[in-house]
Every structure is written in C-alpha cells, then in structure tokens.
Amino acid sequence: MNIFTEKKIFLDSETVAEQLRSRRQELGLKLEKIAKEISINFKYLEALEKGNFNLLPAGVYGKNFLREYAVYLKIDYRPLVEMFERETAGSNQRQQQELFSKQVVKAHYFLAMPKIIKGIVLVVIVAVCLFYLSYRVKQIAAVPSLNIQSPIDNLITKEKSVSVAGVAEAESQLIINGESIISDTNGSFLKEVDLKKGINIISITAQKKYGRSITIKKQILVE
Known part of the structure; x- marks a missing residue:
C-alpha cells in the first residue's frame, strides 16, 4: 500500500x-517497480521523467498517465x-513550424518535376489516400475486440468480490457495470467487483x- 504523504514540490524553475x-528519487523508488504497481508501461513513465512527451499516447491518455x-x-x-x-503546447508549436518548413521545400521540389512524373505521383497519392480512408472506415465499422480472462462463465463462489480482468481493443x-475504467496502453484491464449473495450479473462493454x-x-x- 502506498503510504507516502502528499507533498507540493512545484517550483517555477522545475519542469514536469x-x-x-x-x-521519486526523494522517496527512493525504482521506476520499474512503480510501472508494475500502477500498470503503466515503463517506457511511458520514463518518457514523463525525461520530458519526452511526444512518446506518450495521443489524446487524454498521456494526461491520465501523468x-x-x-x-x-x-x-x-x-x-x-x-x-x-x-x-x-510549446512542443507542438515547434513541430508545426518544422513541418511547415518541410512542406515548403517539398512543394518547391514538386513544382520543378516533369508533368508525367507529377501525374504518376498524384495518382499514387490519391490511391494511398483512398486506401487509408477505406481502412479507417472498416476499423470504425468493426466491433472492437474484447477478451474476458476472468471470471469464467457461470462461476460459483463463496467470495464477496471477484476480479474482472481481460484485454480490450x-x-x-x-x-463494467456502468462504471468507466481505464485500461493500459495494451488494452489490458483489471477491476475488483463486489458481489452479493445469489445470482450476480457482470456486464463488460468495450466502446x-x-x-x-x-x-x-x-x-x-x-x-
């Protein structure tokens, strides 16, 4: 059990x-041990400690890990x-500026190409875009994968709770039973659910x- 006292250590000169x-060093903890205890991939905790935020998953997942x-x-x-x-935000702005500079160079190179090569390149680009769009549509339309590892079907027990574990897309x-839970980057999840005497129905949904x-x-x- 984590028994450390909460501490505010925010200084203007210190980064996240x-x-x-x-x-972590003050508490004498190893990053590998923490990764196992909070079920977050070691490489993401390491990225947080090194400030390599571009290595974190996109969207709210990076914030959730933090x-x-x-x-x-x-x-x-x-x-x-x-x-x-x-x-x-500062990192994203620099990346956008670098991307814009690269696009200007590519555009200049493209305008200098012969017409036949330009046509071939355009056809390839359109084909790739159509293939990608088709792939994304199929992904969205498909049912997400959900594999429940525990509990087994029609379990009979005397315990007052059960561990619900599995892997989702x-x-x-x-x-789980109307409560949102967070999985790790691989889709693995674990949730302890209380049971009552008699028949219990546990509903697990992946959306x-x-x-x-x-x-x-x-x-x-x-x-």
Missing part, C-alpha cells in the same frame, strides 16, 4: 519531468497537468470512440 523525477503517476507519488496533479499542457472505452460497441455478460452465483 524534473518534479516527477526528483520526487495524473496516475503523480497521485502515486502523492503530488497534487492539477498544477502538474497545467504545466504539462503548457509544455506540450486499444483506446476503446471500457465500462469505440466513433464506432460500435460489444458487451459480454458473466453470471456468478454466490452461495
């Missing part, structure tokens, strides 16, 4: 990475998330962000 790293890590270290995560947003939203959903129900009898 520096604050996380110094707090929040869970900060909570584990007993750091007030709210100002830390604000700093994270400012730092990543990465980045899909997971809901794609812009697509379909799948629901698996497990029946458990508590004697």
Whole structure:
C-alpha cells in the first residue's frame, strides 16, 4: 500500500519531468517497480521523467498517465497537468513550424518535376489516400475486440468480490457495470467487483470512440 504523504514540490524553475523525477528519487523508488504497481508501461513513465512527451499516447491518455503517476507519488496533479499542457503546447508549436518548413521545400521540389512524373505521383497519392480512408472506415465499422480472462462463465463462489480482468481493443472505452475504467496502453484491464449473495450479473462493454460497441455478460452465483 502506498503510504507516502502528499507533498507540493512545484517550483517555477522545475519542469514536469524534473518534479516527477526528483520526487521519486526523494522517496527512493525504482521506476520499474512503480510501472508494475500502477500498470503503466515503463517506457511511458520514463518518457514523463525525461520530458519526452511526444512518446506518450495521443489524446487524454498521456494526461491520465501523468495524473496516475503523480497521485502515486502523492503530488497534487492539477498544477502538474497545467504545466504539462503548457509544455506540450510549446512542443507542438515547434513541430508545426518544422513541418511547415518541410512542406515548403517539398512543394518547391514538386513544382520543378516533369508533368508525367507529377501525374504518376498524384495518382499514387490519391490511391494511398483512398486506401487509408477505406481502412479507417472498416476499423470504425468493426466491433472492437474484447477478451474476458476472468471470471469464467457461470462461476460459483463463496467470495464477496471477484476480479474482472481481460484485454480490450486499444483506446476503446471500457465500462463494467456502468462504471468507466481505464485500461493500459495494451488494452489490458483489471477491476475488483463486489458481489452479493445469489445470482450476480457482470456486464463488460468495450466502446469505440466513433464506432460500435460489444458487451459480454458473466453470471456468478454466490452461495
């Protein structure tokens, strides 16, 4: 059990990475151990401590990892998330400027090409775009994968709770008995569910962000 006391260590001169790293070192903890305890891939915790935020998953997942890590270290995560947003915003702006510069160079090179080569290049680009769009549409239309490893079907037990574990399609939203839960980057999840005497129905749903959903129900009898 994590028994550290919450500590505010925010200094104007310290980055998000520096604050996380110094707090962990102050507590004498190994990054590998923390990764196992909070079920976050080691490489993402390492990216947070090194400030390599571009290596984190896109969207809210990076913020969620930061929040869970900060909570584990007993750091007030709210100002830390604000700093994270400012730092990543600056990084994104630099990346956009670099991308714009590269696009200007590519456009100049393209205009200097012969017409036949231009035509071939355009056909290839259109074909690739159509293939990608078709692939994305199929992905959205498909039912997300959901594999329940525990509990088994029609389980009979005397326990007052059961561990619900499995693997869902990465980045899909997971809901167990109406409660949203967070999976790791590989889609693995684990949730302890309370049971009552008699028949219990556990409903596990995986929902794609812009697509379909799948629901698996497990029946458990508590004697």
